Amino acid sequence: MRVLIVTYWELTQMGGIWTYVKQLADRLMALGVEVDIMGTNGAKNEVYIRNLNRSFSKDKVWPMLQAKLNPTDLPHFTADSLVAYYELNRYAFEMGAAYLGVDHYDVIHAQDPVAAVAIKRILNRNTPLVTSYHGALARETFYDAQNSNAQLTLPAYLQSKRGRYFLSLEERSAEQSELILVSSHWIKSTLAELHVPEWKFRLIPYAVDLPSYRAQAAIRFRHRKPAGKKVIAFTGRLEYIKGVHVLIKALSSLKKIRSDWVCWIAGEGNLRDELYTQAMKAGVDSDIVFWGKLDNIPSFLRRADIYVQPSLQDTQPFSVTEAQLAGLPVIVSDTAGMPEMVQPEHTGWVVPPQDAESLSTLLNALLQDDATRTKVGAAAKAWAEQHRSLKEMGMRTLHVYQEAIQMGGHRK
The missing domain is CATH 3.40.50.2000 (Glycogen Phosphorylase B;)
Known part of the structure; x- marks a missing residue:
């Protein structure tokens, strides 16, 4: 054929x-x-x-x-x-x-x-x-x-x-x-x-090609996360539909409550400069790292503690599956096909789309609950390995x- x-x-x-x-x-x-x-x-x-x-x-x-x-x-x-x-x-x-x-x-x-x-x-x-x-x-x-x-x-x-x-x-x-x-x-x-x-x-x-994913994940990411801080991660195109502007707004609210976190964003797109300007105006530019395009996302995700997919619309993002395979608790928007990828409070969480305050509240709760993050991340990994062959x-x-x-x- x-x-x-x-x-x-x-x-x-x-x-x-x-x-x-x-x-x-x-x-x-x-x-x-x-x-x-x-x-x-x-x-x-x-x-x-x-x-x-x-x-x-x-x-x-x-x-x-x-x-x-x-x-x-x-x-x-x-x-x-x-x-x-x-x-x-x-x-x-x-x-x-x-x-x-x-x-x-x-x-x-x-x-x-x-x-x-x-x-x-x-x-x-x-x-x-x-x-x-x-x-x-x-x-x-x-x-x-x-x-x-x-x-x-x-x-x-x-x-x-x-x-x-x-x-x-x-x-x-x-x-x-x-x-x-x-x-x-x-x-x-x-x-x-x-x-x-x-x-x-x-x-x-x-x-996802699981053997290939595991081989990439086995390579150590070249940068360590800052001491005493947990990493909130996003990977994908920097476009309006991906909702990164919602994540930055949520981080602005989160910073008023706690500072034991950093956000790592991997990806390129036409909104890169606009998003960086938004972060500066919100006072969180020093808390966000825009990594640009990375060749090894599985390795990058090994350094993360929480993954957020704040898209306004997304069918079944590969980025969510990659985060699940990394053993991360994932947060997705309650829109389009994303809720189908998560069992709420078992393999991740679902928040209302474009609701920065709800996202900020959930991030605050997860940052102070290591046990829940670990348990949910493990369940997410097991689910992805079983259902994404x-x-x-x-x-x-x-x-x-x-x-x-x-x-x-x-x-x-």
């Missing part, structure tokens, strides 16, 4: 989609499947097949696309700069994928609705399409918009032209896919609201591919 795993998004070493793609590809190849990985290289503005070192420069078609998708001929199309950006890049991605070739695969596994729609448009044969939904794109863009308009509500956004555009991408990709992979009941219910039939869904939780995820995904092949691709 030959499989193309494809995403419209950039393939980087940081972020959940790359973690999923890399681990799945490795596992499938161990099972004898031929796997190619296609994505975008933003630095070079190209579409490329990562493992084959083949690429297509979007610069070749960009002038032509800009000329055709112009404000004079298509005023409604170009009225929203974000929609125009997505459409220009989607067409360029389509052309790149067509140039690189997609018709010789037995199954195509898209990692997002944009890639699914693009690939389906260029297929010349009935190749089965399986699509993974790692998040709810329309809702993610809502949170980005809410960052600059705090009064904006989700229902109002989803009725706007921009909201309807992103919903249409999700609807079209779901309709054109033979089968749909989801990692949580939450993302399944979100897609079900778009009238996706129940029979299309296959729920397979994310997993990469071998099982790989085998179940392969079965979905085989099922899609038996169903046969349907025509565009």
